[in-house]
Amino acid sequence: MEVFERVFWAFGPCIDGFKHCMPVICIDGTHLYGKYKGTLLVATSVNASFQVFPLAFAVVEGENTSSWSWFLGCIRDRVTQRDGLCVISDRHPGIIAAINDPNVGFTEPRAYHRFCVRHIASNLNTHVRSNDMRDMFKAAAYQRQERKLQVDLCFIGEACTKAMEYIAQVLFTMWSLFHDNGRRYGICTTNFSKTFNNVLKGARFLPIMSLVELTFHRVNKYFTLRRESSEARSDQGLPYPTKVTAILEKNTAKARYHRVDAYIVVCIFTK
Known part of the structure; x- marks a missing residue:
């Protein structure tokens, strides 16, 4: 058979x-x-x-x-x-x-x-029974700057130690955009x-x-x-798809408030 x-x-x-x-x-x-x-x-x-x-x-x-x-x-x-x-x-x-x-x-x-990230957030919600912790974790996961990531994690740690302990069990590289080295291409x-x-x-x-x-x-x-x-x-x-155009326009608008300072670095070598 x-x-x-x-x-x-x-x-x-x-x-x-x-x-x-x-x-x-x-x-x-x-x-x-x-x-x-x-x-x-x-x-x-x-x-x-x-x-x-x-x-x-x-x-x-x-x-x-x-x-x-x-x-x-x-x-x-x-x-x-x-x-x-x-x-x-x-x-x-x-x-x-x-x-x-x-x-x-x-x-x-x-x-x-x-x-x-959505699965980890859902499991976290089940673990601590808090929608706020779920949403705060998702916000932290999408952060691309270390300073902002640390701020979010501090908020989570202060609000719920149990949630922070759960998050700490998962390697940063597995869920954090900042620690991702660009592997995800922003897909979380x-x-x-x-x-x-x-x-x-x-x-x-x-x-x-x-x-x-x-x-x-x-x-x-x-x-x-x-x-x-x-x-x-x-x-x-x-020239570009709708999603790509929206991203370019958003970044262009944000860049208007940025300032770039040029520095000249002089290296002196001595024996």
């Missing part, structure tokens, strides 16, 4: 397009419902417009070290050999074990693992994977073959809409 175990799939345009995306991969799993049980694993990236970019899919028996190792291994084998990738995920033990396995292909420096959550799960709304109730076929049609439609949007901006003479 043959029993279905796992299936992995990725589409050619997704594989080719990822070469032009940020070197960031968000991974997440969601349960299948209906007659056919299992877990749908999804890997997404982020394009230059800061929009979700579907990358790869798999249906497995559940979330564990073996299934995550297999899924990530398939991505390395079939999708990308890019080095310096940043993988953003929740803190599922299976994901952590898979990424720490050198045979899978995602150990440093080939890839760098980072945690989803796995919301991109969650967003694409909405694109697949209704798919989790389908048989496996129908699920694969639906992802094909949804991805095709998704790319078509993005292409039409890009062509429309080009026809209007707009």
Whole structure:
């Protein structure tokens, strides 16, 4: 008797397009419902417009070290050999074990693992039962200056020692933008994977073959809409996507209040 175990799939345009995306991969799993049980694993990236970019899919028996190792291994084998990738995920033990396995292909420096800030904030809220601590942690995680980060952490420590003790258990590099060394490209959550799960709304109730076929049609439609949007901006003479334009305008406005002082440094060497 043959029993279905796992299936992995990725589409050619997704594989080719990822070469032009940020070197960031968000991974997440969601349960299948209906007659056919299992877990749908999804890997997404982020394009230059800061929009979700579907990358790869798999249906497995559940979330564990073996299934995550297999899924990530398939991505390395079939999708990308890019080095310096940043993988953003929740803190599922299976994901952590898979990424720490050198045979899978995602150990440093080939890839760098980072945690989803939203998941840590949610777990912190459950631990201390305080929405304020959750929001203060998220604010600290997004800080890009050490001074501002330290101020936020001091506020948390003074307000709730238990919250600070919980945060201290997680390495700064795993959640703090300031300590990130630019690996995340400003992406702090796995919301991109969650967003694409909405694109697949209704798919989790389908048989496996129908699920694969639906992802094909949804991805095709998704790319078509993005292409039409890009062509429309080009026809209007707009050089950058809406999100990028907003970032440039915000930074330009902020820079008006900055002052740059030039210094001449003289070095004197003596024997």
